[in-house]
Amino acid sequence: MKGIEALREEVLACAADALTATAIPRVDLYRVSQPMALPPEIYSPFVSLILQGEKRLQVGDRAIRYSAGEMFTASFDLPATGDITHASEVSPYLAVRLTLDFAAISDLLHQMPVTDFSATKSGLSVNRVDDALADAWLRMVRLLAKPEEIGVMAPLVEREILYRLLQGPQGGVLRQAAEVNGHFAKIRKALVWLRTHYTAAIRIQALATIAGMSLSAFHRGFRACTGLSPLQYQKHLRLYAARKRLALRPGNVAAVAADVGYESLTQFTRDYARLFGEPPARSIRKLRQNDAEHRAELLQLSEDRGGPTL
Known part of the structure; x- marks a missing residue:
């Protein structure tokens, strides 16, 4: 073309x-x-x-x-x-x-x-x-x-x-x-709430109420839209936020885990390693090495415009 x-x-x-x-x-x-x-x-x-x-x-x-x-x-x-x-x-x-x-x-x-x-x-x-x-x-x-x-x-x-x-x-x-009242718009209401309150404990029924949907329809619709359950989505929000904080301001892993809503450091470490392939301290040490790939990732993490990597 x-x-x-x-x-x-x-x-x-x-x-x-x-x-x-x-x-x-x-x-x-x-x-x-x-x-x-x-x-x-x-x-x-x-x-x-x-x-x-x-x-x-x-x-x-x-x-x-x-x-x-x-x-x-x-x-x-x-x-x-x-x-x-x-x-x-x-x-x-x-x-x-x-x-x-x-x-x-x-x-x-x-x-x-x-x-x-x-x-x-x-x-x-x-x-x-x-x-x-x-x-x-x-x-x-x-x-x-x-x-x-x-x-x-x-x-x-x-x-x-x-x-x-x-x-x-x-x-x-x-x-x-x-569409203001369509299926996606209803799911987006719950997504917006989750992004704003990702550190808080959630009940799926409360999210369904925010979306204005029955519990079963909300759960099916949420997974169909995002590929994740609501709890998995919240976990991703927490872990991505933790990774960004640790990359930009290395420090106390336990404090970062608590900041993003985890009550258990052990559970945080387990979830982090499951999503990113290795525990937090090792992952961030590798991320901060001076090779080109990791510099590119740090640049993306530090972007303040929001939005995706293309």
Whole structure:
């Protein structure tokens, strides 16, 4: 596809190593020159288009691969781990990301004709990008060379990207996510509460009440959307927060465990090792070594913009 090829050249020229936060709101670029493990993160709702290379994500019990010309859409806060599986100095992994603005999506839906779309219980989608969408992405990235135009033109091009997403095969996922009273919106209420109160003890019935769903429907819907049970999701939130705190401010593991809601250091250590493959102290020592892969992960952990690694 000519659009993808042109977009690849633009991103190659603009992107520094690892994450490049651009002057365009919600738009980031990513460039990696060797295969690497990605830091575990809670990804904000986003779309990510790979231009070169390949990536693997593990979302709960789901393994997802996507590569050049394919776009990954996540319509909810997504706890995930992953790897850049294909990248080199000669042919680096390249991607562009747009963090989703659901207010803008809802506004578009009110102006678009009402059409049927395939219902889905999953909040994830992987699809090939078409020429029209690739062209819109290209015009967005080219605005980086014209900073004086970003304030006026970027919102217009973002609106076009969202419109074409809604018209494409991932449109059902986005439409359902943007509905105020739909299935995804109800689950998102519980996700927002969990992200705000992840250190607190929870009862699943209380979460179901927040979502406005029966207990059985909530439990099924939550796992279908996220690939995790509510308790597993909360555990991921706690452990990812602990990993970030330990990486940025190494210190007392017991204090960090308590800060994120664990009453037992033994249980924290067990859960941490199960998720990350080794106990906290060893994991963080390795993370802080000076090789390029770990520097990239520390950079991502220190990002204050939030959102995913592409």
